[in-house]
Amino acid sequence: MIEEVTGIKKIRMLYLQLLYRCNFTCLHCFHGKRLQYADAFTVDEAAGLLTLMRDEYGTEAVTLLGGEPFVHRDLAQVVRHAKEELGLRVEICTNGYRIERRLTEIAPSLDLLRVSLEGVGSTNDGIRKQGSYKSALEALRLARDLGVPTGATMTVTSRNIAEVLPLGRALAQLGVRQLKLHHLRPVGNAADHPELLVTSTSAYGRLRDELASADLSLEVIVDEDLSEDGAPQVCAPSDGPREIDRIEVDPRGALTMSCKAVGKDAHAFWYEKAAGRIVHKPSSVDELTLAVPDVVYGRA
Known part of the structure; x- marks a missing residue:
């Protein structure tokens, strides 16, 4: 149906939100009140969508997220089905809070563990949850020891923009391969916390200058809205693209192509x-x- 309407023939990755439920209520979470909703994918429902995406759109990879994916009781089954039955590359985006036992269980079928962090120490904990920074680093250490490649994500806000480089250095010491920086979009919980918005885009210019001159040993990927001029216009075919990098599905089944x-x-x-x-x-x-x-x- 997507191809018939848009002409898109290939979708490289599915971002599969397994459930809304989470053990955090982060100040910037785009889900907002939906964190309390019970909607979730069962193993069979997730397997059905993954199979459809692979067979009809050539999907090669899945990122499992939530809510908090490690809260989903059947996460291991979904991971194993995606990897062993469908041959997909499997990534998980998590808050990394007390996931050691389940991470050890699924490590052989996992291609990347990406942990969300919002700064160093108390800065992170003030946005996410008390004790979450320490727990996230423990999860990253365990993944490293289990041979699972790791990455991290950070949503840049007025509270943490000064801690991008310190966080990057701390993550590099743990062998984290990539830090992905997101622009804050005022939806969900973020709409109730306007103080988190960076009001002067010149701060983004300074951040990018700092990143350009820093000698970080991990890759930094930046949402191009984190710049003084915003994201550049991208030229697409007049009749639409034939291939896109990702599509995201929420726990109800709603499919969204644009992160924005x-x-x-x-x-x-x-x-x-x-x-x-x-x-x-x-x-x-x-x-x-x-x-x-x-x-x-883009790469910083």
Whole structure:
């Protein structure tokens, strides 16, 4: 159905939000009140969508996230099915809070563990949860010892913009391969915390100058909205792209192609779990009607 409407033939990665439920209530979380919702994918529902994406759109990889994916009781089954039955590259994005036992269980089937952090020590804990920084570093150490490659994500805010480099150095010491920096979008919990917004884009310019001159031993990937001029315009074929890097599905089944539309109910497609099919449900505010651009990433 996606190809019929958009012409897109290949979607490299599926971002699969297994559930809304989380053991954190981060100040910037785009889910907001939905963190309390019970919607979740069962193993069979997740397997059905993954199979459909691989067979119809050539999907090669899946990133499992939530909510908090390690809260999902059947995470190990989903991971093993994706890796061993479908041959997909499997990544998990997690808060890393007390995941040691389950991480050890799934490590042989995991290609990347990405942990979300929002600064060093108390800065991170003030945005995420008390004790979360220490726990996240412990998870990264364990992954390293288990032979699982690691990465990290950080949403840049007014509270933590000065700690990007210190965090990068701390992560590099743990063997983390990549730090991905996101721009804060005022949806969900972030809409209730406007103080987190960086109000002067010149701060982004200074950050990028610091990153350019820093000798970090890990790769830094930057949302290009984190710049004084914002993200550049990306030229796409006049009749639309034939291939996209990712599509994200929320626990209800709503599919979103643009990161800038995630959390805004701007989806034009829906995965019907019971029927095992994707349907087109256009609206006046969907990402196709409004031509919502995707996030542009670059290397710092």
